[in-house]
């Protein structure tokens with residue numbers, strides 16, 4: 001961990017900065033790096049969206065679906081997930097094989 005001083009964008013004073021974007025200004029308690037925090041949140045949001053897309057079921061189950069439709073959708077989603085897992089596994093094995 002390195003200790004440096006960073007000029008606060010809010011009050012203009014030099015505050016201790018410990019290489020942490022969530023560090024607050026010692027004098028006015030405002031974040032020293034508001035842009036970095038925003039950037040990080042944007043990045044995390046993007047990652048979350050990507051993950052949600054990845055695990056999105058093939059047939060989303062709705063509240064109004066009957067018990068039978070729900071059962072079928074759940075079954076197909078499970079099969080689909082297993083299928084995707086197997087295919088990913090095979091691709092990984094092929095990629096890892098020499099030659």
Ligand SMILES: [Zn+2]
Pocket residue numbers: 008009010011012013025026027028029030
């Ligand atoms: Zn400040």
